[in-house]
Amino acid sequence: MSKLVIVGTVAFDAIETPFGKTDKILGGAATYISLAASHFNIDTSAVSVVGGDFPQEYLDLLSNKNIDISGIEIVKKGKTFFWSGKYHNDMNSRDTLATELNTLADFNPVVPEDYKDAEIVMLGNLHPIVQSSVLDQMTNKPKLVILDTMNFWMDCALDDLLNVIKRIDVITINDEEARQLTGEYSLVVAARKIHEMGPKYVVIKKGEHGALLFHNDHVFYAPALPLEEVFDPTGAGDTFAGGFAGYIAKTDDISFENLKNAVIYGSTLASFCVEKFGTERMQNLSSSEVHKRLLQFKQLTQFEIELK
Amino acid sequence: MSKLVIVGTVAFDAIETPFGKTDKILGGAATYISLAASHFNIDTSAVSVVGGDFPQEYLDLLSNKNIDISGIEIVKKGKTFFWSGKYHNDMNSRDTLATELNTLADFNPVVPEDYKDAEIVMLGNLHPIVQSSVLDQMTNKPKLVILDTMNFWMDCALDDLLNVIKRIDVITINDEEARQLTGEYSLVVAARKIHEMGPKYVVIKKGEHGALLFHNDHVFYAPALPLEEVFDPTGAGDTFAGGFAGYIAKTDDISFENLKNAVIYGSTLASFCVEKFGTERMQNLSSSEVHKRLLQFKQLTQFEIELK
Numbered sequence: 001m002s003k004l005v006i007v008g009t010v011a012f013d014a015i016e017t018p019f020g021k022t023d024k025i026l027g028g029a030a031t032y033i034s035l036a037a038s039h040f041n042i043d044t045s046a047v048s049v050v051g052g053d054f055p056q057e058y059l060d061l062l063s064n065k066n067i068d069i070s071g072i073e074i075v076k077k078g079k080t081f082f083w084s085g086k087y088h089n090d091m092n093s094r095d096t097l098a099t100e101l102n103t104l105a106d107f108n109p110v111v112p113e114d115y116k117d118a119e120i121v122m123l124g125n126l127h128p129i130v131q132s133s134v135l136d137q138m139t140n141k142p143k144l145v146i147l148d149t150m151n152f153w154m155d156c157a158l159d160d161l162l163n164v165i166k167r168i169d170v171i172t173i174n175d176e177e178a179r180q181l182t183g184e185y186s187l188v189v190a191a192r193k194i195h196e197m198g199p200k201y202v203v204i205k206k207g208e209h210g211a212l213l214f215h216n217d218h219v220f221y222a223p224a225l226p227l228e229e230v231f232d233p234t235g236a237g238d239t240f241a242g243g244f245a246g247y248i249a250k251t252d253d254i255s256f257e258n259l260k261n262a263v264i265y266g267s268t269l270a271s272f273c274v275e276k277f278g279t280e281r282m283q284n285l286s287s288s289e290v291h292k293r294l295l296q297f298k299q300l301t302q303f304e305i306e307l308k
Numbered sequence: 309m310s311k312l313v314i315v316g317t318v319a320f321d322a323i324e325t326p327f328g329k330t331d332k333i334l335g336g337a338a339t340y341i342s343l344a345a346s347h348f349n350i351d352t353s354a355v356s357v358v359g360g361d362f363p364q365e366y367l368d369l370l371s372n373k374n375i376d377i378s379g380i381e382i383v384k385k386g387k388t389f390f391w392s393g394k395y396h397n398d399m400n401s402r403d404t405l406a407t408e409l410n411t412l413a414d415f416n417p418v419v420p421e422d423y424k425d426a427e428i429v430m431l432g433n434l435h436p437i438v439q440s441s442v443l444d445q446m447t448n449k450p451k452l453v454i455l456d457t458m459n460f461w462m463d464c465a466l467d468d469l470l471n472v473i474k475r476i477d478v479i480t481i482n483d484e485e486a487r488q489l490t491g492e493y494s495l496v497v498a499a500r501k502i503h504e505m506g507p508k509y510v511v512i513k514k515g516e517h518g519a520l521l522f523h524n525d526h527v528f529y530a531p532a533l534p535l536e537e538v539f540d541p542t543g544a545g546d547t548f549a550g551g552f553a554g555y556i557a558k559t560d561d562i563s564f565e566n567l568k569n570a571v572i573y574g575s576t577l578a579s580f581c582v583e584k585f586g587t588e589r590m591q592n593l594s595s596s597e598v599h600k601r602l603l604q605f606k607q608l609t610q611f612e613i614e615l616k
Contacts, residue, residue, distance in 0.1 A: 090493065185398065188536045209517040212534060221608050223529040226520060228496045260611045294613060300529050301609045303568045305602060 008124020029124035032235035036242025047071035078103035243269035316432020337432035340543035344550025346373035355379035386411035551577035
C-alpha cells in the first residue's frame with residue numbers, strides 16, 4: 001500500500017442540467033478525486049485552498065472518509081473558488097456561466113510533512129506551475145505521478161504545461177485535448193506524440209465512449225458503462241482519476257497489466273458519479289455496490305473466443 | 309454450419325477522402341457483407357441486381373470467394389446502382405455527391421432455390437419492402453434474421469420499416485439512427501424501445517467508438533480497434549454485419565454468448581476494411597491476419613480483476 005497525495009481545487013459548484021439545477025454545492029477536482037480514492041482505504045492527503053466561507057461540514061465530510069485535510073489551507077478572509085456551468089441536452093457539452101478564482105488565484109500548495117515521501121502523486125487540473133511546485137516538495141522521487149489537465153492551459157500556459165508534462169508518468173486528458181495538444185486527429189498518433197513529451201502512460205478519456213490507456217505499442221480500452229440516464233457529468237473525469245490513482249496506491253503495482261485494472265476501477269467509480277448531482281452519489285457509495293458494478297464491467301467486455 | 313442468404317446492393321462507388329479519390333470501383337452493401345462472410349467458408353448466397361455495365365471480373369471476384377452469385381440478376385440493358393460520396397476531414401461524416409438508383413429502382417430479389425431454406429438471413433440496407441419480400445420467399449422459418457437499415461428509410465418509409473422490423477431477430481443500426489427511430493437519447497433506453505418493436509437483439513454501431521450488443525437486460529461492448537489511420541470508412545458497417553452474420557452461420561449458435569463473439573469478429577473485419585479504399589483490403593485478407601487481430605482485440609479489452 002502506498003501513500004497518495006492529491007492536489008487540486010476544493011470548490012463551490014452551481015450546476016444546471018436538463019434534470020434540474022443546484023445552488024452552490026461541494027465541488028472541485030481534489031474533492032472528487034479524494035472521494036473516489038477514499039474507496040480504497042489508503043493514506044490520502046488532499047492539498048488545496050478554500051476561503052472562510054467554506055462550511056466546516058464539507059471539511060468534515062472529507063475527514064470522515066479518512067482523507068487527511070491538513071493540506072487544505074483555509075484563508076479566513078478569502079472566498080472559495082466558485083464555478084458555475086450549464087449542460088446542453090446531450091450532456092456532452094456545457095457552457096461555463098461563472099468562474100470566480102477567489103483564493104485559488106494565490107494558491108501555493110503545501111504538501112504536509114507526512115506526505116512528502118508519498119509514492120503516488122495525483123496532480124489535479126490546476127495551473128501547471130502550481131502542479132510543478134507540488135513535485136518540487138516531494139523528498140523522495142514518487143513511484144508514479146499522474147497529471148490531469150485541460151485545454152485552458154494549452155491555450156494560456158503551454159510552455160509551463162509542457163514543462164510539468166516532462167516530469168510525470170501518466171497523463172489523463174480527454175480526446176479533444178489530446179488532439180489539441182498534438183495537432184493529430186488519430187488518437188493512436190496523438191498518444192505516441194504525448195509519449196515523446198514524457199509520460200510513459202497516456203490515458204485518453206472519451207466520456208460516454210470510455211477511456212483508452214496507451215503504453216508504448218500497447219493499448220487498452222475500457223468502455224463507459226452504458227447508462228439509462230446521465231444526471232450530472234460534473235466530476236466524472238476527476239472521479240475516474242481518483243479511482244485510477246487510488247487503485248494503484250492500494251495495489252502498489254505500476255505495471256501495465258495493473259494499470260488496466262486501475263482504468264476499470266476509474267470507469268466504475270465514474271459511472272456512479274454521474275447518477276446524481278455533484279458529489280452526492282460518491283458520498284454514499286458502498287463496497288458492495290462497487291463490487292456489483294465491477295461484475296457488470298466484466299460482463300460488458302469479456303468474451304471467450306478460442307484462439308490457438 | 310448454416311447457410312447464409314445476403315440481400316443488398318452490388319454497386320459502383322466513387323469515393324473521396326482526405327487521402328485521395330477513386331473512379332468507379334466495386335461497392336455495395338451485399339458486396340461488403342459477402343466478402344466479410346466469405347472469411348468463414350460457409351455456404352453463402354448474395355442476392356442483388358446489377359446492370360449490363362457491371363464487369364465480369366467483379367462477379368468473378370465474388371465467385372472466387374465461394375459466394376453463390378446465381379441470385380445476382382443482371383439487367384443487360386440497365387445500369388448498375390451508383391453512389392458517390394466525399395468524407396470530411398474527421399472521417400465521421402460525409403456528403404453524398406450522387407445516388408443513381410438505375411436497376412435498383414425495380415429490384416425484385418429472387419432467392420435461389422437452394423437457399424430458400426437457409427438458416428441465417430442477412431438483410432442489407434435496402435427499401436424495407438424489398439427486405440420483407442426476401443423473408444416471404446423463405447420456405448423454412450430462418451433461425452436468425454439480421455437487418456441493417458439507415459435513417460433514409462425512417463424518413464421515407466417508416467411504416468414499411470416498422471413492419472419488417474417486427475419480423476427480424478437482430479437489427480444493426482448506428483447510434484444516431486437508434487436515437488431517430490426511438491426519439492430517445494440514451495442508447496440503453498433506445499435499445500429497450502427497439503426490443504419492443506420486435507428484435508431480440510439490438511446492435512448499435514458507434515463507428516470509431518465500437519459497437520454495443522443489447523439483449524434484454526444484458527449488454528456487451530466491443531470497442532473499435534484504435535487505428536493510426538482510417539483510410540476509407542466506406543463499407544465498414546456492412547463488413548461488420550458480414551463478419552457478424554458469417555460467424556453465426558459458421559458456429560450455428562444464436563446464444564447471447566456466441567453473439568458477443570460475432571460482434572468481436574464483425575469489429576475485427578471492419579478494422580481491416582477501413583485500411584484501404586473500397587473493398588481492396590477485404591479482397592486480400594488472410595486467416596492469419598485475422599487471427600492476429602483477434603488477439604489484439606483480446607489484449608485491448610481483457611483484464612484480470614479478482615472478484616469474489
